[in-house]
Amino acid sequence: MSPIAEIICVGTELLLGSTLNTNAHYLAQQLAHLGISHYYQTVVGDNPERLKQVLDSACARSQLLIFTGGLGPTPDDLTTETLADFFHTPLEERTEVIDLIRQRYAQRGRIMSPSNRKQALLPKGSHLLPNPTGTAPGMIWEPRPGLVLLTFPGVPTEMHRMWQETAIPYLKGRGWGQQVIHSRLLRYWGIAEAALAEKVHPFFQLNNPTVAPYVSYGEVHLRISARASSVAEAQALIKPVEDKLRHITGDDCFGADQDSLASVVGDLLLNQEASLAVAESCTGGGLGQLLTGVPGSSRYFIGGAIAYDNRVKVSLLGVKEETLAREGAVSHSVAMEMALGIQSRLQTTWGVSITGIAGPEGGTSEKPVGLVYIGISDENQQARSFEFNFGSIQGREWVRRLSAHTALDIVRRELLTALKK
Amino acid sequence: MSPIAEIICVGTELLLGSTLNTNAHYLAQQLAHLGISHYYQTVVGDNPERLKQVLDSACARSQLLIFTGGLGPTPDDLTTETLADFFHTPLEERTEVIDLIRQRYAQRGRIMSPSNRKQALLPKGSHLLPNPTGTAPGMIWEPRPGLVLLTFPGVPTEMHRMWQETAIPYLKGRGWGQQVIHSRLLRYWGIAEAALAEKVHPFFQLNNPTVAPYVSYGEVHLRISARASSVAEAQALIKPVEDKLRHITGDDCFGADQDSLASVVGDLLLNQEASLAVAESCTGGGLGQLLTGVPGSSRYFIGGAIAYDNRVKVSLLGVKEETLAREGAVSHSVAMEMALGIQSRLQTTWGVSITGIAGPEGGTSEKPVGLVYIGISDENQQARSFEFNFGSIQGREWVRRLSAHTALDIVRRELLTALKK
Numbered sequence: 001m002s003p004i005a006e007i008i009c010v011g012t013e014l015l016l017g018s019t020l021n022t023n024a025h026y027l028a029q030q031l032a033h034l035g036i037s038h039y040y041q042t043v044v045g046d047n048p049e050r051l052k053q054v055l056d057s058a059c060a061r062s063q064l065l066i067f068t069g070g071l072g073p074t075p076d077d078l079t080t081e082t083l084a085d086f087f088h089t090p091l092e093e094r095t096e097v098i099d100l101i102r103q104r105y106a107q108r109g110r111i112m113s114p115s116n117r118k119q120a121l122l123p124k125g126s127h128l129l130p131n132p133t134g135t136a137p138g139m140i141w142e143p144r145p146g147l148v149l150l151t152f153p154g155v156p157t158e159m160h161r162m163w164q165e166t167a168i169p170y171l172k173g174r175g176w177g178q179q180v181i182h183s184r185l186l187r188y189w190g191i192a193e194a195a196l197a198e199k200v201h202p203f204f205q206l207n208n209p210t211v212a213p214y215v216s217y218g219e220v221h222l223r224i225s226a227r228a229s230s231v232a233e234a235q236a237l238i239k240p241v242e243d244k245l246r247h248i249t250g251d252d253c254f255g256a257d258q259d260s261l262a263s264v265v266g267d268l269l270l271n272q273e274a275s276l277a278v279a280e281s282c283t284g285g286g287l288g289q290l291l292t293g294v295p296g297s298s299r300y301f302i303g304g305a306i307a308y309d310n311r312v313k314v315s316l317l318g319v320k321e322e323t324l325a326r327e328g329a330v331s332h333s334v335a336m337e338m339a340l341g342i343q344s345r346l347q348t349t350w351g352v353s354i355t356g357i358a359g360p361e362g363g364t365s366e367k368p369v370g371l372v373y374i375g376i377s378d379e380n381q382q383a384r385s386f387e388f389n390f391g392s393i394q395g396r397e398w399v400r401r402l403s404a405h406t407a408l409d410i411v412r413r414e415l416l417t418a419l420k421k
Numbered sequence: 422m423s424p425i426a427e428i429i430c431v432g433t434e435l436l437l438g439s440t441l442n443t444n445a446h447y448l449a450q451q452l453a454h455l456g457i458s459h460y461y462q463t464v465v466g467d468n469p470e471r472l473k474q475v476l477d478s479a480c481a482r483s484q485l486l487i488f489t490g491g492l493g494p495t496p497d498d499l500t501t502e503t504l505a506d507f508f509h510t511p512l513e514e515r516t517e518v519i520d521l522i523r524q525r526y527a528q529r530g531r532i533m534s535p536s537n538r539k540q541a542l543l544p545k546g547s548h549l550l551p552n553p554t555g556t557a558p559g560m561i562w563e564p565r566p567g568l569v570l571l572t573f574p575g576v577p578t579e580m581h582r583m584w585q586e587t588a589i590p591y592l593k594g595r596g597w598g599q600q601v602i603h604s605r606l607l608r609y610w611g612i613a614e615a616a617l618a619e620k621v622h623p624f625f626q627l628n629n630p631t632v633a634p635y636v637s638y639g640e641v642h643l644r645i646s647a648r649a650s651s652v653a654e655a656q657a658l659i660k661p662v663e664d665k666l667r668h669i670t671g672d673d674c675f676g677a678d679q680d681s682l683a684s685v686v687g688d689l690l691l692n693q694e695a696s697l698a699v700a701e702s703c704t705g706g707g708l709g710q711l712l713t714g715v716p717g718s719s720r721y722f723i724g725g726a727i728a729y730d731n732r733v734k735v736s737l738l739g740v741k742e743e744t745l746a747r748e749g750a751v752s753h754s755v756a757m758e759m760a761l762g763i764q765s766r767l768q769t770t771w772g773v774s775i776t777g778i779a780g781p782e783g784g785t786s787e788k789p790v791g792l793v794y795i796g797i798s799d800e801n802q803q804a805r806s807f808e809f810n811f812g813s814i815q816g817r818e819w820v821r822r823l824s825a826h827t828a829l830d831i832v833r834r835e836l837l838t839a840l841k842k
Binding site for chain 1: 459
């Protein structure tokens with residue numbers, strides 16, 4: 001039976017906002033992989049009284065306390081001595097640590113500072129948790145039966161190596177962390193979180209695997225997490241739930257895990273031996289950038305035009321002057337002419353275009369900021385276009401981001417339709 | 422007298438390690454800027470009983486509790502109702518919130534889901550903390566004298582705006598956070614952190630303001646921070662230090678604070694009444710995207726070509742077939758022909774081009790992954806090109822990012838030279 005863990009990060013720099021707490025994130029992921037639950041993470045400054053307050057709560061509710069930070073040689077590094085004091089245990093000097101630190105310094109042609117001696121003091125009865133890449137060792141200590149403390153320095157690279165090389169084998173050796181939590185992320189575009197949640201809400205009651213919705217920069221996710229004794233077993237629990245969710249949500253689900261809209265579009269283009277070119281106005285290259293972010297995209301992405309100025313829409317894309325004059329650059333007709341123009345100039349199977357008003361300037365009452373037309377031209381040189389209003393509230397970059405991703409989603413849905421024909 | 426604050430982040434995704442807790446980091450920085458101390462940060466899952474345990478401790482030791490997360494429309498979003506329950510206060514529906522959510526949905530052509538109604542429930546006696554960019558509002562609530570709760574959604578961009586627009590004025594209105602820490606960030610491109618640090622190291626000993634170097638995605642920063650009783654007073658402390666630093670570091674400093682390479686290039690182009698076009702291969706539109714990220718960039722940025730495939734380099738840019746055959750697409754000559762080609766086709770004052778090998782595939786022993794040529798063509802149609810090797814270790818996106826930013830820096834330095842002539 002695995003213990004309940006708790007993560008306690010010690011460091012005034014975390015309270016001042018000088019340092020982003022990536023250690024808690026790393027440890028949380030590691031504990032999840034091991035199937036060891038934790039319910040609390042705490043950050044506290046380099047202050048013995050406050051650290052003791054945190055210990056009071058933590059010892060009452062958790063059995064495995066994992067500390068980072070406060071192991072250095074300077075006077076504000078107080079974690080080890082505060083823990084010893086809390087459990088009324090004397091510190092003792094470990095000569096093997098002194099020798100190691102001295103060696104470490106000698107390797108770099110330096111002499112050990114007297115202040116480093118402090119790092120060799122560990123509570124009586126604790127075990128050394130070696131630090132192969134730094135001078136601050138940690139410890140594994142069971143100050144009373146059923147309560148284990150692990151300490152790590154705050155430097156992420158040192159902590160990671162100590163976790164992998166010593167902590168994981170220790171935990172497994174105790175018969176803990178035999179369970180794994182494995183997750184699968186289903187990714188959605190073109191449906192709001194609330195609408196998706198309503199379609200699949202009965203799944204939120206499941207226990208193993210669990211299903212939960214998230215939003216991330218315009219994408220909506222469903223995370224399916226299973227607890228099992230192996231990854232394969234967890235995957236077997238996830239699979240039928242994923243199948244049902246995909247069945248219910250259909251093409252709104254564009255992929256899973258590491259997939260992106262651009263990679264999924266790339267796979268579809270490759271499968272259909274098709275090629276794509278882009279014509280961008282308000283996104284200024286952002287759609288091309290997303291497409292070429294996928295390694296190997298040169299097999300289907302040919303290129304495009306950044307037609308920011310209307311003259312470029314005419315000269316590089318062959319948009320008609322009279323269309324621009326009659327309907328304006330931000331219109332269905334111009335979007336379609338742009339898509340057709342780049343498709344025929346670069347001789348690709350598909351052409352896609354974006355023209356819109358990203359703001360903050362340039363909006364009118366008929367054509368407000370956030371109005372965007374996305375054009376697509378298919379293998380028969382038939383063009384269509386779609387109108388969106390992404391609003392002005394979230395700003396220029398948001399409109400541009402939604403525009404580029406929505407264009408990818410339109411290409412994806414067109415390619416799926418072509419596939420089904 | 423400012424209260425002692427405490428940061429409480431609610432979300433099982435933080436415990437699972439799915440999400441890095443950038444919210445605690447942001448709030449820590451913000452509190453530091455306001456001179457409001459906080460001694461604890463806690464992360465707890467979407468679980469009412471555990472959240473109440475956290476509340477027990479927090480209410481006993483802090484006077485300003487700041488919550489993020491758990492305000493969404495789904496059943497696992499429990500923060501508001503748990504707080505109401507903890508303080509034995511009934512929830513009431515705020516019709517103004519319903520109206521706002523409905524409007525927000527309507528703007529995007531969608532209909533509000535019934536589950537969104539949940540987001541309009543706030544404890545009796547609390548004040549709405551408006552969310553201008555999302556559907557989940559927060560609240561400002563003083564459930565008993567001397568204890569203030571602020572709640573924010575977990576989405577960072579929404580939280581930041583709510584903090585800036587409502588929380589800061591509220592805190593200042595109560596007479597809290599009167600000491601300010603004000604910072605000025607000097608931004609550098611084209612110099613390594615260590616080299617910059619050696620040039621200015623005596624400044625690192627200063628006390629008020631302090632000067633410290635940082636690296637961020639290839640940019641190097643010097644942060645000058647002053648503590649004072651007003652922003653104006655802090656700025657007066659910063660100004661002479663900034664002047665000396667700029668004098669020492671010259672043109673390597675491209676700007677300050679909100680400046681970006683793209684905005685600085687834009688300002689220089691505007692001042693010189695010049696225009697710019699781009700021709701991109703390995704960046705696939707990323708340079709155009711950076712340039713058009715600046716509002717008003719249509720005054721100097723005309724457009725460009727994404728010449729990913731060699732055929733496009735020929736058809737849209739007029740690169741000679743024999744140059745491609747003789748020197749390869751990744752070469753000084755092709756970079757220069759691309760810059761000249763887009764400049765003449767779009768009739769701009771300047772043309773800039775990028776051609777390189779972003780990887781992970783496509784490298785050879787003569788032309789390894791990370792090799793990039795940047796071409797520039799000036800107002801006299803004279804082209805030059807520059808060779809870079811950005812290496813392969815940090816991956817494809819890193820090469821593309823450095824390429825686009827370095828191209829902007831080259832344009833910036835050329836425009837500065839033109840200015841000095």
